[in-house]
Amino acid sequence: MNKSRRRFLKSATGAMAAAAAPLESANAIRRDNKTLPPEALGMLYDSTLCIGCRACVTACKEANDVPVEQPARLSAWNPGTWDAGEDISGKTLNTIRVYTHGSKEHKDKAENGYAFVKRHCLHCVDPSCVSVCPVSAMNKDPDTGIVTHDPDACIGCRYCVYGCPFGVPQYQFDDAFGKIAKCQFCEHLQKQGQLPACCDVCPTGASLFGVVTELQQEAERRLAARPGDMYEFPRGRLGGDRPTHEAAIPEYESHIYGVTEVGGTQIRYISGVPHEKLGLPKLPDASPSSLSEGVQHTLYKGMIAPLAVLGGLAFLAHRTTRKLQQEEEEE
Numbered sequence: 346m347n348k349s350r351r352r353f354l355k356s357a358t359g360a361m362a363a364a365a366a367p368l369e370s371a372n373a374i375r376r377d378n379k380t381l382p383p384e385a386l387g388m389l390y391d392s393t394l395c396i397g398c399r400a401c402v403t404a405c406k407e408a409n410d411v412p413v414e415q416p417a418r419l420s421a422w423n424p425g426t427w428d429a430g431e432d433i434s435g436k437t438l439n440t441i442r443v444y445t446h447g448s449k450e451h452k453d454k455a456e457n458g459y460a461f462v463k464r465h466c467l468h469c470v471d472p473s474c475v476s477v478c479p480v481s482a483m484n485k486d487p488d489t490g491i492v493t494h495d496p497d498a499c500i501g502c503r504y505c506v507y508g509c510p511f512g513v514p515q516y517q518f519d520d521a522f523g524k525i526a527k528c529q530f531c532e533h534l535q536k537q538g539q540l541p542a543c544c545d546v547c548p549t550g551a552s553l554f555g556v557v558t559e560l561q562q563e564a565e566r567r568l569a570a571r572p573g574d575m576y577e578f579p580r581g582r583l584g585g586d587r588p589t590h591e592a593a594i595p596e597y598e599s600h601i602y603g604v605t606e607v608g609g610t611q612i613r614y615i616s617g618v619p620h621e622k623l624g625l626p627k628l629p630d631a632s633p634s635s636l637s638e639g640v641q642h643t644l645y646k647g648m649i650a651p652l653a654v655l656g657g658l659a660f661l662a663h664r665t666t667r668k669l670q671q672e673e674e675e676e
């Protein structure tokens with residue numbers, strides 16, 4: 346490598362480090378996570394109670410007027426047997442997935458076992474889909490905390506699709522007038538005094554509706570109970586009057602998913618196998634929007650910082666070019 350190329354690489358590395366400096370200090374300028382509204386509504390999903398019946402998937406389709414779907418490989422040989430979307434999609438707002446390992450014999454065991462997990466919007470406390478939407482088509486209700494999508498305001502940019510850490514919003518690509526699809530926590534039913542459809546039909550109480558702080562206490566009670574002891578699991582709504590589902594307390598993982606992840610979620614999960622095996626990723630406590638909005642607000646305050654950053658980069662580029670010119674003249 347000749348001398349001028351070495352110098353160029355050194356200067357370029359210095360320039361890149363200078364440009365990256367604001368990113369390194371991003372943590373220092375992130376805003377606080379937003380907080381859970383006191384009466385926020387949510388769901389406790391207990392994977393150990395889920396029997397994989399998929400009543401919740403069917404009820405969700407009916408309540409939200411979305412069509413059934415089948416993977417092409419199934420519909421080719423036996424069309425119409427089952428609504429079997431493999432994941433959430435533009436037509437499926439909620440799905441039950443299954444973790445399996447080895448001989449797949451033991452329910453809620455990581456080794457040679459299996460466990461169900463329900464997948465839909467987690468109604469984040471500090472949602473990045475709301476933060477990235479340029480036209481406020483994604484909104485979080487200040488009282489209930491429910492995150493909804495307004496198709497009339499949406500311009501179809503799909504920023505929310507890329508911004509969500511759980512891959513929840515889906516775009517209906519197969520429709521010429523496609524929209525964003527995601528669980529709205531059956532807000533339309535709740536306004537009529539009804540339960541979200543998936544909680545309403547769940548036979549075991551695996552999907553339980555309620556006030557998030559009360560659901561959290563219920564989750565903590567279950568984790569504190571002795572495995573093998575009988576327990577009256579509420580069904581439908583926590584604190585409601587439905588007959589309970591009596592079953593033995595299983596061996597739970599000690600973590601309640603959704604308390605801290607990305608600043609918290611209003612859907613909380615407990616399970617018998619580690620959450621990441623159920624497709625619930627390990628995520629930092631800081632919400633993505635606390636970081637991106639903190640950086641943006643700091644950089645754009647009075648437009649002073651962007652001008653300073655641009656000025657610094659221009660100076661570095663100018664100095665590098667001048668040095669290279671001088672070296673080439675000397676050689």
Ligand code: SF4
Nearest residue numbers: 466467469472474509
């Ligand atoms: S899970 Fe995704 S779509 Fe749902 S509120 Fe959080 S960021 Fe938004």
Ligand code: SF4
Nearest residue numbers: 405439528531541543
């Ligand atoms: S709350 Fe409603 S929209 Fe969301 S998964 Fe349950 S049934 Fe579907």
Ligand code: SF4
Nearest residue numbers: 395396398399401547
């Ligand atoms: S209805 Fe309840 S038990 Fe059945 S699959 Fe859904 S969450 Fe599981």
